[in-house]
Amino acid sequence: MEETKPIFGVAGTPTNFKGKFKDLFAWLRDMGLNAYEIQCVYGFKISDVNKEIYKQEQQNGMFFSIHAPYYINLGSKNTPSVEKSKEYMRQGIELAKSIGVNRIIFHPGGGHDNTPEGRKIAIKQLIDAVNEITLNTDMGDVRFYPEIGGKTANLGSLDEIIEICKQCKYCYPCIDIAHLHAREVGSLVDKQAIRDRLDKIKAEIPEKFKHIHFHAYTIQYNDKGEMHHLVHGENMKDGSVGKPNLEEFVEVLHEMDIQPWVISEASDSQEIGAKYMRDLYYKDIK
Numbered sequence: 144m145e146e147t148k149p150i151f152g153v154a155g156t157p158t159n160f161k162g163k164f165k166d167l168f169a170w171l172r173d174m175g176l177n178a179y180e181i182q183c184v185y186g187f188k189i190s191d192v193n194k195e196i197y198k199q200e201q202q203n204g205m206f207f208s209i210h211a212p213y214y215i216n217l218g219s220k221n222t223p224s225v226e227k228s229k230e231y232m233r234q235g236i237e238l239a240k241s242i243g244v245n246r247i248i249f250h251p252g253g254g255h256d257n258t259p260e261g262r263k264i265a266i267k268q269l270i271d272a273v274n275e276i277t278l279n280t281d282m283g284d285v286r287f288y289p290e291i292g293g294k295t296a297n298l299g300s301l302d303e304i305i306e307i308c309k310q311c312k313y314c315y316p317c318i319d320i321a322h323l324h325a326r327e328v329g330s331l332v333d334k335q336a337i338r339d340r341l342d343k344i345k346a347e348i349p350e351k352f353k354h355i356h357f358h359a360y361t362i363q364y365n366d367k368g369e370m371h372h373l374v375h376g377e378n379m380k381d382g383s384v385g386k387p388n389l390e391e392f393v394e395v396l397h398e399m400d401i402q403p404w405v406i407s408e409a410s411d412s413q414e415i416g417a418k419y420m421r422d423l424y425y426k427d428i429k
Contacts, residue, residue: 151421152178208246216252218265251298288317293369325364334391360409361385375409375416
């Protein structure tokens with residue numbers, strides 16, 4: 144399925160859902176949500192029963208992406224770790240193809256010196272690794288989505304994600320706006336700041352911008368970046384309203400007239416955050 148309008152959904156199964164897994168997606172659709180990011184964060188493993196559920200639910204209008212394991216690190220200084228990460232990514236491709244999913248989100252990782260030169264080395268290594276994987280693997284319709292890193296020391300700045308997407312045919316941007324806000328130590332202060340970042344992506348990788356993938360929620364951070372995801376509507380520790388501002392983010396989506404996937408990762412409230420953004424977006428659209 145191809146998206147023709149913005150779609151909103153959740154990362155993983157919300158704690159507020161108390162039914163059987165096979166009934167989850169009807170529950171989400173009843174809220175107007177039709178995207179679900181499968182959390183393979185501890186391994187590319189899905190039971191045969193759930194595989195069939197995912198395939199059936201695509202026929203019912205659900206869109207699925209897969210979040211790769213956290214331990215994948217294509218930017219590591221450790222060569223054996225990189226080789227293992229390549230193999231894990233190949234496993235992910237085969238899993239995605241087996242259930243008809245075409246988006247794999249992954250963290251770029253890290254491990255080289257956190258200096259401009261060290262980061263350049265790590266990003267080039269990651270690009271080479273991704274291109275080796277895709278050159279020697281039948282990708283089908285599967286695409287990789289490198290995600291903005293939440294901590295300042297992580298690989299995955301906005302410029303680095305853009306560079307990866309420029310140099311890797313099969314890579315598209317996963318812009319976690321909360322991670323971006325945190326790693327830039329509170330940069331997304333208003334709608335213009337959000338618009339500036341998206342304008343930059345659109346200008347540098349215009350064709351890939353059309354298929355952009357967002358994670359959107361609010362976040363607690365410090366001078367080193369991400370601390371933890373906030374519950375939807377929760378204030379910061381200092382009592383201020385949580386950022387980035389989701390209302391302003393949705394306004395930018397409207398203004399730019401794009402059709403992204405928007406996944407909420409709000410702590411224990413992802414369906415509430417997703418429905419909030421979805422309702423904001425569609426409130427004036429009949």
